[in-house]
Amino acid sequence: MSIQGTEDIILEVKNLQTIFKTDTGDVRAVDGVSFKLPKGKTIGIVGESGSGKSITSLSILQLLASNGKITNGEVLYKGDDLLKLTENQMRKLRGNEISMIFQEPMTSLNPVYTVGQQISEALMLHQNMSKKDAFIRSVELLQLVGIPSPDKRVKNYPFELSGGMRQRVMIAMSLACDPEILVADEPTTALDVTIQAQILELIKELQDRLGMSVIFITHDLGVVAETCDYVAVMYAGQVVEYSDIRTLFHQPKLPYTIGLLKSLPRHDIEQDKLEPIKGNVPSPHEMPVGCRFSPRCPAATDLCRTKMPQLETDENGNQVRCWIYTDEWTGEAEVDIYGETRIAKSGGAKTVLPD
Amino acid sequence: MEKQELLKVEGLKQYFPIKGGFLGRTVNHVKAVDDISFTIYEGETVSIVGESGCGKSTTGRAILRLEEPTEGKVEFRGVDLAGLSKRDMRKYRKDLQIIFQDPYASINPRQTVASVLTEAMDIQKVLPANERRGRAEELLETVGLLPYQADRFPHEFSGGQRQRIGIARALSVNPQLIICDEAVSALDVSIQAQVLNLLEELQDEFKLTYLFISHDLGVVRHISDRIIVMYLGKIVEIADKYSLFENPKHPYTKALLSAIPIPDPDKKKERIVLRGDVPSPIDPPSGCRFHTRCPYATEKCQVDVPELRTASSMKEGHEAACHYIEEIESGEKQPNY
Amino acid sequence: MTKYIIRRLIQTIPVLIGVTILVFSLMHLVPGDPAQIVAGEGASEQTVENIRERLGLNESIPVQYGRFLGNAVQGDLGSSVRSGRPVMDEIGSRFWVTVELAFYSTIVAVFLGLIAGIVSAVRHYTLADTSIMIVALFGLSMPNFWFGLLLIQWFAIGNWMPESLEFLKMRPSGWGDSWRQIILPVLTLGTGGAAIIARMTRSSMLEVIGQDYIRTARAKGVSERIVTYRHALKNALIPVVTVVGLEFGGFLGGAVLTETIFAINGMGRLTIDAIRTRDFPVVQGTVLVISVIFVLVNLLVDISYRLLNKRIDLN
Incomplete structure (x- = not known):
């Protein structure tokens, strides 16, 4: 498996740097991150806490907290540097061409809106669907991610669902606009292992079916081995090793x-x-x-x-x-x-x- | 060598009342732990594994009477702890210590490490007062910290170091049994390995017995001698480490093991993906509690509660609570999905 | 939900009984002989005795309380010592004046408070935020009566206004005849509340903006404006509702000073007058009415809180 060559690169991150302003000075949370994501493949970004892996994913979508700032680098999506886009242009990509799911399904859904309302929002926003059409599509999406009786669940509030179900809803939401890239930030870390197995299976199956590319951020090497084609290992804000999955597990260099x-x-x-x-x-x-x-x-x-x-x-x-x-x-x-x-x-x- | 019983749990139940109705009456119970029995022998490490809500942490807390158990016996060296008065129980507290997942939450942030350690010794009258400070520094060295760090505050340490402080505190009263409740779960892999190795070294040095509560089967395989698998408040399987991982008998254990991702991209194995979520422990399923998700479940499973038993293909001491161990083994029963 | 409301209603009973006991004790907690106080110094023995008879002070305290409670439940709060009219009649129309005042003040407090709070939160740590919070601090610390007097000075009595602004001239007293009478007292009463709501909204918004689901909304490509108003505000308002309810209750009681300053004939002024003239039955009556309203408003707040925050149902 070679990364260079014939494969189509959908996303390339080059020498990314992100700093956070804190009371005790600037923190270089990401300081030299580069990797390539071939189309239709999964890249794992693996590292321990504080390695900057989550900040990397938020930097790609420019969703950093207000004290965070990208100071250097390029994020090339289909050849265009996302860091040069205006906030308006960026917004049109988010949830549409590049979408994201997060670690905590328990807190990542808005507690005061129904599941259907939250899925519909992206559809109405990016695809100009009517409220009614978006609702119908939401039910289909819930079905797609394996939620039983989706026509009833669509009217549920998040608190009425288990953790695994909520993560399925998050996935349904992120898939609403048929994205090119799914960024999954520790999507199974908060879940029990049998539920994790369900979710990993689901992501893989959907990827095969919809042909999207996935960036999988995790600290779990088992999850990486199981889901990824390529891996970038991060340490202290940097990518320190990047290789295909077999080499990484059988002949790691670093x-x-x-x-x-x-x-x-x-x-x-x-x-x-x-x-x-x-x-x-x-x-x-x-x-x-x-x-x-x-x-x-x-x-x-x-x-x-x-x-x-x-x-x-x-x-x-x-x-x-x-x-x-x-x-x-x-x-x-x-x-x-x-x-x-x-x-x-x-x-x-x-x-x-x-x- | 004759195995010496250290802790014997018999028929332990822990029900938590649910308040409701007009005047806050108890309307129902969460059956967090529902009639479990097991024995821990001196010097061994027994693990309890299971997913959230299976009752593994509740079991640990009930043994220490951090919450009063609803029913059952907890015999420590032949003395039933559950039947002791609060006063008498206090004497046993030094023998049974617990280490939590987040040591920071259980350490007073305004106390120096030395005072955390000497306080524990003071409460249990472990050493004469003038020797405690020296002992505290010794303990810090034992757990891989430096004596001069004794006068620092907890927030000056990293997560792994704080867990070492938690271990030092547990050790400070010379316990016999240490319950590790998800003690390494919050740590990064590289730090987790340090702490696991430390726990093993301490076990050899001080002849400790561990009850290890964890959801991480990799950690459990590494540290345990014997393993208890719990599901919804019940023990479904209990076995020595080798039998459990190489010859699991209960369909839940099999599914649990098969669900864990293996850090080796070339090792693909048959995965049993369970359907649905864990049911609520408020109204647990009748019969076998796993029947709602079990690929082999029959009508019998919905009615009869399976007892822990040893089938002919299992080693002595290996027990599983399933009606169909033999049939599944012979291939006579096939999964329904 | 109905179950919950019934349970909450039942729970208010002991509170209301407590309130009546407190109100009833008023008369007996005042040092000296109530009958003598009511009669005034220099009254003849006979007069004092008559008053004692009329107020039923000869009987044992439990019997007095029993009768007080029994009458109160039937809407009979006794008669004014001064005018001789039933206390309920004395309260009568004045009650609605005070409720109106409190209601308008709440609207002002909510309107100003929410806008200030949201702006402050969205632009936190900027000049706008700091200025709003400083003004809010003034609003909180300035005594009502002082602010009221200033307003009268500026907008009703003072002569600084150029002719073109004369239409802004307010009337310094009375209620209900013209809108020019309403604005100043409502501002006087409402600004303190607005400051509290602004601070509450700000901190609540800031907390919500840091939540994971806000990040989720942004990741969906939702604009910052919609993130603020659709995703954050609805969650942030949940704790604010409690405060608003409490403020309304507080305004009912707090109207005393405002009504006095602006010579509004409401319950607050009635109470003050009654205290001044030692008219115990009237004092008891107004305090009781305000307390009961306060308890009921609280109940409403709890119910609406529950409606807004569906998660509470789970516990």
């Missing part, structure tokens, strides 16, 4: 990604001991000077601690932000990372990495 996979307790296999990553995520006010993972990295050298690595693309189109895979690397040729061995680029001349 020490952080390897550590993340080694820390994950699995239910499907027996593990002796977890290999935790030591230390904590850096505070956004005191970012390390060099590689942001260097204070926690088992392989960090002086180079890592003093100079920030760039996101470098390899021959398969996969990307990694790590000095090990550059010519400047001065450490060992074979680097031991959480019990796994990776071949450094400067030493790679001697040992060829089996593909």
Whole structure:
């Protein structure tokens, strides 16, 4: 699976930077995020809390809180930079061509309007439907997302529905105008695992049927493995590794990604001991000077601690932000990372990495 | 080695009244935990898993009498805690400690870490007063913090560090059983692994017994010796870790396990997607509580409550509450959907 | 819902009984012999005795209370000591004057308060927000009577107005003959309430604007104006309704000063006059009527709150 080449890229984010003004100074919540979303595919943005993954998704739709500001970068949708659009033009895209669902189905629906009213709103807004037509379409959409007796449910208020049902309503709402891109921000995190299975299944099925592209934001590597074609791993506001799903899980390059996979307790296999990553995520006010993972990295050298690595693309189109895979690397040729061995680029001349 | 019983729960029920009507009479009950029994042996880790509303946290709280159980026995080393007076119960509080999901909510934000720890020791009269400060610093080191951090306030720590403080507080009174109620659920994976490893090390060092309450089956597989699966206030399956994950018998356990995404894109397995939502525990379904969502349910399941039992294909100590273990196994019964 | 209303109605009974006890005790809490106070200093022993007889003060307190309650339920609040007319007749038309005053004041308070609150919330931390909140703080802190006197000075008595503005000239006293009598007292009474509503609306709006469902609405491509008025306001108004109801009740009682300043013949003035002349039955009557209205308004507020906020039904 190659990212470059023939595939049609529907969305490309280039070097995105978003800052938040706070009482204690500016916080660079997103600081160098780049990735490509091929048409009809799913990209996962995975990271721990504070990695900036949610801010990235809100930045794409320009839905940041009032103290947030995009200071740099491009968000190319079908070739046009969304960051150059006026608020009016942007509004015509939101909920229409690019729509979004959120983590908390319990609080993401307006409590004082019925489900039908909330779904109809987007239809009336973007497709100039009459109230009556929008209502009929709402019932169809509820049916589409698998809500039983949709003609009755359409008149329900959100509090009358369970969490899983509400997330289905959110999905129905986001699909109302047949979007090109669905941005799903932790859509199953607040749900129980059997309900999560239902929702993941639903999103996949709808994607196949409607041919939309999906950006899936999550902290759950299991969910990523199951739903995504490509993954961007984020750490401390940056994309640090970007690759196709197989490579990421079987041959991750970045020490952080390897550590993340080694820390994950699995239910499907027996593990002796977890290999935790030591230390904590850096505070956004005191970012390390060099590689942001260097204070926690088992392989960090002086180079890592003093100079920030760039996101470098390899021959398969996969990307990694790590000095090990550059010519400047001065450490060992074979680097031991959480019990796994990776071949450094400067030493790679001697040992060829089996593909 | 002879296994020593530490905690024995028998016929535990926890009903919460629902008020209503004109004068706020009790009109119904939430049957959060409805007649469950199990035993925990010394030095082992038993987990209770299940989805929200299954009663797993309520069970933990009822054992500690944080809420008075409606019915049933909770024997700790042969003494029925549920029957003790409040005063006598206090003496046992030091033996049974609990760690919550959000340690911040259970720590007074205006207390330094040292005073949080020494206060716990003071209440239980664990050490002479002049030795407590030293012990507090020792405990911080035990849980991977630094002694000089004793005079800091909770908000100066990260989520993972606060959970370590919660653990240190539980340890400060030399408990025998620690109930971990979703203790690592709110933590990021890399931090969660640190805390899980810490809990394992402490278990070896202090001969601790854990009752681990969690919805995360990955965590549970990693830490447990035995696992209890609950659904709507009832135990549906109880087994050692290996049997539960490799040879699950109850249709709910199977569905639950199959629902968890595997962090390996090449490992696709048969998924049993359950229909519908968990019913309300106010009026739980008759018979087997899972029958409304079970792909194998028959009329019998709607009427007869299945008992926990060990079928011939199951190891000793592995029990499941299903009428049709054998039939499902032999393929005689096929799913209805 | 009907069940809820019935339950709430039943719950008001003990409150009303409490109110009657308090009102009844008024007479007995005043230091000294009520009969003597009513009669005034220097009255003859016989007069005092007659008054005591007429007010039924010779009997035991529980018997007196029983009779008071029994009569009150039938709409008999006794007779004025001064005029000799039944208290109900004394209250009569004055009651409607006060209700009108309170009603118009509520409308003014809601109108000004909502607009100020919404503008403040939508433009929070801007100059507009700060100015509105400073004005609101003035509105809150300025004593009613003082504001009323200022208004009279400016718009009714003062001679600063150029001829072209003369049509703005208000009348400083009375009620019900002309709209020129209504505006000043209504402003006097309403501005304090407007300030409270403005602050309440602002904080409620700010809270709602931070909610997830507002973000959902924006993600749908809804314009900021519709987000504010359709999605945020309806939710933000729920707590404001409670305040509005309480204000209306408060205006009924608070009308005392305003009515005095503007020489409006309402219940407030009746009460003041009755207090001044030690006319206990009238004081009891007006306080009781206002209290009962207050309790009923509260009940209405609770019911409308429930209608607005459907989620409460769940609990």
